[in-house]
Amino acid sequence: CSAGWESYDDNCYSLIKTDALTWMEAEGQCKEWGAHLVSILSQNEMDFIHDLLVQNEVFNTGTYIGLTDTDEEGIWRWVDSGQKAIYSYWEVRQNTYSEPDGSFLENCAVILLSSLRGHRSWRDVPC
Numbered sequence: 001c002s003a004g005w006e007s008y009d010d011n012c013y014s015l016i017k018t019d020a021l022t023w024m025e026a027e028g029q030c031k032e033w034g035a036h037l038v039s040i041l042s043q044n045e046m047d048f049i050h051d052l053l054v055q056n057e058v059f060n061t062g063t064y065i066g067l068t069d070t071d072e073e074g075i076w077r078w079v080d081s082g083q084k085a086i087y088s089y090w091e092v093r094q095n096t097y098s099e100p101d102g103s104f105l106e107n108c109a110v111i112l113l114s115s116l117r118g119h120r121s122w123r124d125v126p127c
């Protein structure tokens, strides 16, 4: 991988801290680098990304991932491949209240980290 990028399982990852962007702006910035917002296809990959966020102390702020249901409400797809998400890590609260919960108002996904591994960390947000 290039400088500033970290490798995991044949892919390259970079955590970018910016001022507030829309999801589309963030994806556009990634494309300029020949990349996409991240897709996360397994728990192992999620664990790697969790560690990357912890190392960079990214708490209490959302980090966009490449997951959106803009094209078809309720059908979450990865932006790089267009594939439906099979693996997911949506937050669950009190067994009765789960993400994604924003319906048509929230069509893009972030990781919002607690310090605890095992705390499911994906939330849907406005794009």
Ligand SMILES: [Ca+2]
Pocket (backbone or CB within 6 Å): 069, 073, 074, 102, 103, 104, 105, 106, 107, 108, 124
């Ligand atoms: Ca939605």
